[in-house]
Amino acid sequence: MKVFCTIHHLNSWHYITVQNVHKYLSSYPYLQDGNYFAVCAYCHNPIRIVQRAKNNSSQPILYGSHTKSIVPGFSNFDHDKLDHCLLKENISNMVLNPLATPTLNISRINTAVLRKDLTYYTGIYFSNKLTNRILQEHNNVFAYRHADYYNLPFTLLLATEHLKLNYRKIANPRFISAIESNSRLFNVSETNQIIPIDEGTTLEMHFENPTISKSGFPSLDIFISESQDNYSHRIYDFHIFAKMFNNLLIFERNDT
Numbered sequence: 001m002k003v004f005c006t007i008h009h010l011n012s013w014h015y016i017t018v019q020n021v022h023k024y025l026s027s028y029p030y031l032q033d034g035n036y037f038a039v040c041a042y043c044h045n046p047i048r049i050v051q052r053a054k055n056n057s058s059q060p061i062l063y064g065s066h067t068k069s070i071v072p073g074f075s076n077f078d079h080d081k082l083d084h085c086l087l088k089e090n091i092s093n094m095v096l097n098p099l100a101t102p103t104l105n106i107s108r109i110n111t112a113v114l115r116k117d118l119t120y121y122t123g124i125y126f127s128n129k130l131t132n133r134i135l136q137e138h139n140n141v142f143a144y145r146h147a148d149y150y151n152l153p154f155t156l157l158l159a160t161e162h163l164k165l166n167y168r169k170i171a172n173p174r175f176i177s178a179i180e181s182n183s184r185l186f187n188v189s190e191t192n193q194i195i196p197i198d199e200g201t202t203l204e205m206h207f208e209n210p211t212i213s214k215s216g217f218p219s220l221d222i223f224i225s226e227s228q229d230n231y232s233h234r235i236y237d238f239h240i241f242a243k244m245f246n247n248l249l250i251f252e253r254n255d256t
Protein backbone atom coordinates (compact mmCIF):
# COMPACT_ATOMS: atom_id res chain seq x y z
CA MET A 1 0.00 0.00 0.00
CA LYS A 2 1.03 3.58 -0.62
CA VAL A 3 -0.21 5.33 2.53
CA PHE A 4 0.03 5.03 6.32
CA CYS A 5 -1.32 6.70 9.41
CA THR A 6 -0.14 6.88 13.01
CA ILE A 7 -1.61 5.43 16.21
CA HIS A 8 -3.23 8.61 17.49
CA HIS A 9 -4.29 10.10 14.15
CA LEU A 10 -6.23 7.32 12.48
CA ASN A 11 -8.20 9.68 10.26
CA SER A 12 -5.31 11.43 8.55
CA TRP A 13 -3.01 9.50 6.27
CA HIS A 14 0.34 10.21 4.61
CA TYR A 15 1.99 8.85 1.49
CA ILE A 16 4.80 6.42 2.25
CA THR A 17 7.84 8.48 1.26
CA VAL A 18 11.33 8.70 2.73
CA GLN A 19 10.48 12.19 3.96
CA ASN A 20 7.24 11.15 5.70
CA VAL A 21 8.80 8.05 7.22
CA HIS A 22 11.50 10.22 8.82
CA LYS A 23 9.00 12.84 9.88
CA TYR A 24 6.39 10.59 11.49
CA LEU A 25 8.01 7.23 12.16
CA SER A 26 11.42 7.95 13.64
CA SER A 27 10.78 6.76 17.21
CA TYR A 28 9.32 3.77 19.11
CA PRO A 29 6.97 2.01 18.44
CA TYR A 30 7.29 3.00 14.78
CA LEU A 31 11.03 2.37 14.69
CA GLN A 32 12.12 -0.98 16.17
CA ASP A 33 15.42 -2.76 15.45
CA GLY A 34 15.95 -0.81 12.26
CA ASN A 35 12.45 -1.64 10.95
CA TYR A 36 9.80 0.99 10.40
CA PHE A 37 6.19 0.24 11.34
CA ALA A 38 2.99 2.27 10.95
CA VAL A 39 -0.78 1.80 10.93
CA CYS A 40 -2.85 0.76 7.92
CA ALA A 41 -5.01 3.76 7.03
CA TYR A 42 -7.98 1.50 6.24
CA CYS A 43 -8.07 -1.46 8.68
CA HIS A 44 -5.85 0.12 11.37
CA ASN A 45 -3.74 -2.99 11.80
CA PRO A 46 0.07 -2.59 11.94
CA ILE A 47 2.04 -2.44 8.70
CA ARG A 48 5.75 -2.68 8.02
CA ILE A 49 7.47 -0.23 5.67
CA VAL A 50 9.24 -2.23 3.00
CA GLN A 51 11.87 -0.93 0.62
CA ARG A 52 12.16 -1.95 -2.98
CA ALA A 53 15.24 -0.81 -4.85
CA LYS A 54 14.67 1.06 -8.07
CA ASN A 55 17.18 0.61 -10.89
CA ASN A 56 17.27 3.99 -12.58
CA SER A 57 16.94 6.32 -9.61
CA SER A 58 18.65 7.00 -6.33
CA GLN A 59 15.31 7.24 -4.50
CA PRO A 60 14.21 3.89 -3.09
CA ILE A 61 10.58 2.90 -3.55
CA LEU A 62 8.78 2.34 -0.25
CA TYR A 63 5.49 0.60 0.34
CA GLY A 64 3.54 -0.78 3.27
CA SER A 65 2.75 -4.39 3.96
CA HIS A 66 0.53 -5.77 6.75
CA THR A 67 2.40 -7.60 9.49
CA LYS A 68 1.30 -11.17 10.14
CA SER A 69 1.00 -10.71 13.89
CA ILE A 70 0.80 -8.02 16.54
CA VAL A 71 3.72 -5.60 16.85
CA PRO A 72 4.82 -4.44 20.35
CA GLY A 73 3.56 -0.92 21.10
CA PHE A 74 0.62 -1.20 18.68
CA SER A 75 -2.96 -1.82 19.76
CA ASN A 76 -4.86 -5.03 19.07
CA PHE A 77 -4.48 -7.05 15.95
CA ASP A 78 -7.84 -7.57 14.27
CA HIS A 79 -7.78 -10.61 11.97
CA ASP A 80 -11.29 -10.06 10.65
CA LYS A 81 -10.57 -6.47 9.66
CA LEU A 82 -7.33 -7.58 8.07
CA ASP A 83 -9.25 -10.15 6.00
CA HIS A 84 -11.54 -7.35 4.80
CA CYS A 85 -8.87 -4.71 4.21
CA LEU A 86 -9.29 -3.04 0.82
CA LEU A 87 -5.70 -1.76 0.78
CA LYS A 88 -4.33 -5.31 1.11
CA GLU A 89 -4.49 -6.07 -2.57
CA ASN A 90 -4.27 -3.40 -5.22
CA ILE A 91 -7.90 -3.41 -6.28
CA SER A 92 -8.54 -1.75 -9.61
CA ASN A 93 -12.23 -0.96 -9.23
CA MET A 94 -14.89 -1.01 -6.57
CA VAL A 95 -17.84 -3.35 -6.32
CA LEU A 96 -20.16 -3.19 -9.29
CA ASN A 97 -18.92 -6.57 -10.28
CA PRO A 98 -21.50 -9.11 -9.11
CA LEU A 99 -20.62 -12.41 -7.53
CA ALA A 100 -22.60 -15.59 -8.08
CA THR A 101 -23.44 -15.90 -4.37
CA PRO A 102 -23.99 -12.96 -2.00
CA THR A 103 -21.58 -12.99 0.93
CA LEU A 104 -24.21 -11.89 3.46
CA ASN A 105 -27.95 -11.28 3.78
CA ILE A 106 -29.13 -7.73 4.50
CA SER A 107 -31.32 -9.03 7.37
CA ARG A 108 -28.08 -9.38 9.38
CA ILE A 109 -27.46 -5.61 9.24
CA ASN A 110 -28.09 -3.36 12.23
CA THR A 111 -30.06 -0.54 10.59
CA ALA A 112 -29.84 1.78 13.63
CA VAL A 113 -26.06 1.81 13.25
CA LEU A 114 -26.22 2.01 9.46
CA ARG A 115 -28.49 5.03 9.71
CA LYS A 116 -25.91 6.97 11.71
CA ASP A 117 -23.13 6.01 9.31
CA LEU A 118 -25.13 7.17 6.28
CA THR A 119 -25.90 10.46 8.04
CA TYR A 120 -22.19 10.90 8.74
CA TYR A 121 -21.27 10.27 5.10
CA THR A 122 -23.94 12.36 3.39
CA GLY A 123 -24.62 15.19 5.86
CA ILE A 124 -28.35 14.42 5.51
CA TYR A 125 -30.32 12.88 8.39
CA PHE A 126 -31.28 9.34 7.51
CA SER A 127 -34.54 8.21 9.11
CA ASN A 128 -35.18 4.53 9.92
CA LYS A 129 -37.67 4.50 7.07
CA LEU A 130 -35.22 5.88 4.50
CA THR A 131 -32.46 3.56 5.70
CA ASN A 132 -34.70 0.50 5.41
CA ARG A 133 -35.98 1.59 2.01
CA ILE A 134 -32.47 1.99 0.59
CA LEU A 135 -31.40 -1.32 2.05
CA GLN A 136 -34.43 -3.08 0.55
CA GLU A 137 -33.93 -1.45 -2.84
CA HIS A 138 -30.37 -2.74 -2.86
CA ASN A 139 -30.86 -6.05 -1.11
CA ASN A 140 -28.31 -7.57 -3.51
CA VAL A 141 -25.57 -5.26 -2.25
CA PHE A 142 -23.56 -8.17 -0.82
CA ALA A 143 -23.44 -9.74 -4.26
CA TYR A 144 -20.99 -7.01 -5.22
CA ARG A 145 -17.34 -7.85 -5.03
CA HIS A 146 -15.61 -6.04 -2.12
CA ALA A 147 -18.90 -5.15 -0.35
CA ASP A 148 -18.83 -6.21 3.29
CA TYR A 149 -20.26 -5.36 6.72
CA TYR A 150 -17.47 -2.84 7.31
CA ASN A 151 -17.77 -0.74 4.16
CA LEU A 152 -21.54 -1.16 3.65
CA PRO A 153 -22.37 2.58 4.10
CA PHE A 154 -19.99 3.40 1.24
CA THR A 155 -21.11 0.52 -0.99
CA LEU A 156 -24.76 1.27 -0.41
CA LEU A 157 -24.37 4.90 -1.50
CA LEU A 158 -22.48 3.73 -4.55
CA ALA A 159 -25.39 1.44 -5.43
CA THR A 160 -28.00 4.11 -4.64
CA GLU A 161 -26.78 6.50 -7.38
CA HIS A 162 -29.20 9.30 -6.46
CA LEU A 163 -31.43 10.37 -3.61
CA LYS A 164 -34.21 12.98 -3.53
CA LEU A 165 -33.67 15.51 -0.73
CA ASN A 166 -36.90 17.59 -0.72
CA TYR A 167 -38.08 18.03 2.91
CA ARG A 168 -35.16 16.06 4.34
CA LYS A 169 -33.22 17.49 7.28
CA ILE A 170 -29.62 18.60 6.93
CA ALA A 171 -26.95 17.57 9.43
CA ASN A 172 -23.99 19.31 7.81
CA PRO A 173 -23.81 23.13 8.28
CA ARG A 174 -21.87 23.50 5.03
CA PHE A 175 -24.90 22.21 3.07
CA ILE A 176 -27.07 24.77 4.76
CA SER A 177 -24.86 27.64 3.63
CA ALA A 178 -24.50 26.09 0.16
CA ILE A 179 -28.28 26.01 -0.28
CA GLU A 180 -28.70 29.48 1.21
CA SER A 181 -26.16 31.03 -1.13
CA ASN A 182 -26.42 28.88 -4.31
CA SER A 183 -30.02 27.72 -4.58
CA ARG A 184 -32.78 29.46 -6.51
CA LEU A 185 -35.45 26.88 -5.78
CA PHE A 186 -34.96 25.85 -2.13
CA ASN A 187 -34.79 27.32 1.36
CA VAL A 188 -33.64 25.82 4.64
CA SER A 189 -36.13 26.13 7.51
CA GLU A 190 -35.24 26.94 11.14
CA THR A 191 -35.27 23.23 11.86
CA ASN A 192 -32.80 22.64 8.99
CA GLN A 193 -35.39 21.11 6.71
CA ILE A 194 -35.04 21.54 2.93
CA ILE A 195 -38.13 23.41 1.69
CA PRO A 196 -38.98 23.89 -2.01
CA ILE A 197 -39.93 27.47 -2.88
CA ASP A 198 -41.89 26.40 -5.96
CA GLU A 199 -43.79 23.35 -7.19
CA GLY A 200 -42.19 20.75 -9.44
CA THR A 201 -38.71 21.29 -8.05
CA THR A 202 -36.25 18.58 -7.06
CA LEU A 203 -33.14 18.70 -4.95
CA GLU A 204 -31.08 15.58 -5.48
CA MET A 205 -27.89 14.07 -4.16
CA HIS A 206 -25.90 12.10 -6.75
CA PHE A 207 -23.29 9.43 -6.09
CA GLU A 208 -21.02 9.04 -9.07
CA ASN A 209 -17.64 8.05 -10.51
CA PRO A 210 -16.58 5.24 -8.19
CA THR A 211 -12.81 5.12 -8.63
CA ILE A 212 -9.71 4.00 -6.83
CA SER A 213 -7.87 7.15 -5.80
CA LYS A 214 -4.10 7.59 -6.07
CA SER A 215 -3.84 6.70 -2.39
CA GLY A 216 -5.50 3.34 -3.03
CA PHE A 217 -8.82 4.15 -1.36
CA PRO A 218 -12.07 3.58 -3.26
CA SER A 219 -13.73 6.97 -3.61
CA LEU A 220 -17.03 8.39 -4.76
CA ASP A 221 -18.01 11.86 -6.04
CA ILE A 222 -21.10 13.33 -4.42
CA PHE A 223 -22.94 16.37 -5.73
CA ILE A 224 -26.21 18.09 -4.97
CA SER A 225 -28.24 19.62 -7.77
CA GLU A 226 -31.57 21.38 -8.05
CA SER A 227 -33.85 21.12 -11.03
CA GLN A 228 -37.16 22.30 -12.39
CA ASP A 229 -38.35 21.62 -15.95
CA ASN A 230 -35.33 22.30 -18.18
CA TYR A 231 -33.36 24.14 -15.52
CA SER A 232 -30.72 22.21 -13.60
CA HIS A 233 -27.98 23.61 -11.42
CA ARG A 234 -25.25 22.07 -9.29
CA ILE A 235 -25.16 23.50 -5.76
CA TYR A 236 -22.50 21.63 -3.88
CA ASP A 237 -19.98 18.83 -4.37
CA PHE A 238 -17.50 16.81 -2.34
CA HIS A 239 -16.15 13.30 -2.30
CA ILE A 240 -15.95 10.45 0.14
CA PHE A 241 -13.59 7.54 0.64
CA ALA A 242 -14.41 3.99 1.67
CA LYS A 243 -13.78 3.42 5.36
CA MET A 244 -14.45 0.70 7.89
CA PHE A 245 -17.46 1.18 10.17
CA ASN A 246 -18.04 -0.90 13.28
CA ASN A 247 -21.02 -2.78 14.72
CA LEU A 248 -22.99 -3.06 11.49
CA LEU A 249 -23.60 -6.75 12.01
CA ILE A 250 -26.32 -8.03 14.34
CA PHE A 251 -24.94 -10.81 16.51
CA GLU A 252 -26.82 -14.05 16.27
CA ARG A 253 -28.50 -15.17 19.44
CA ASN A 254 -28.26 -18.89 18.92
CA ASP A 255 -24.83 -19.21 20.57
CA THR A 256 -25.96 -20.09 24.09
Ligand SMILES: [Zn+2]
Pocket residue numbers: 040041042043044045066082085086087088
Ligand atom coordinates in the same frame (compact mmCIF):
# COMPACT_ATOMS: atom_id res chain seq x y z
ZN1 LIG B 1 -5.23 -2.78 6.19
